[in-house]
Amino acid sequence: MNFRVGFGYDVHQLTEGRELWLGGIKIEHSLGLLGHSDADVLIHAICDALLGAANMRDIGYHFPDTSDQYENIDSKILLKKTVELLKNKSYKIGNIDSTICAEKPKINPYIPQMQKCMAEIAGIPEDNISIKATTNEKMGFAGRQEGMIAYATVLIYKE
Secondary structure: OEEEEEEEEEEEEEEOOOOEEEOOEEEOOOOEEOOOOOOOHHHHHHHHHHHHHOOOOOHHHHOOOOOHHHOOOOHHHHHHHHHHHHHHOOOEEEEEEEEEEOOOOOOHHHHHHHHHHHHHHHOOOHHHEEEEEEOOOOOHHHHOOOEEEEEEEEEEEEO
């Protein structure tokens, strides 16, 4: 088997007047993430990790924020397209390990829904998607609730 590992990172500003989408699900919150797409910081970090593992550049290369085609797009579509790009190179996803860094809202209650949503899109068992939540201990932009951060590490393989 040919194993490869990828790492992804994404950040988006929090702002009023936007919905908050994380891991493909809508979360009720007074602030949402600002971006060209729906700004799902978790899915974007995972897409970057998958693309990086396959040596296929990054999410901005494949889905540029300068294109009207991706304006306000649902990030679940970007994840699906990323999985298809990997399949075209004969890669399968082994597992995903990710972390969301946000002061509010509390993310832990939503993790099972996120796992289910992304597992269906990626075609892997929910147990192969780890999502952890942490705060930034009130430090930096994430700690001041100005934005959210997501990190992801993935394992992909060819049989």
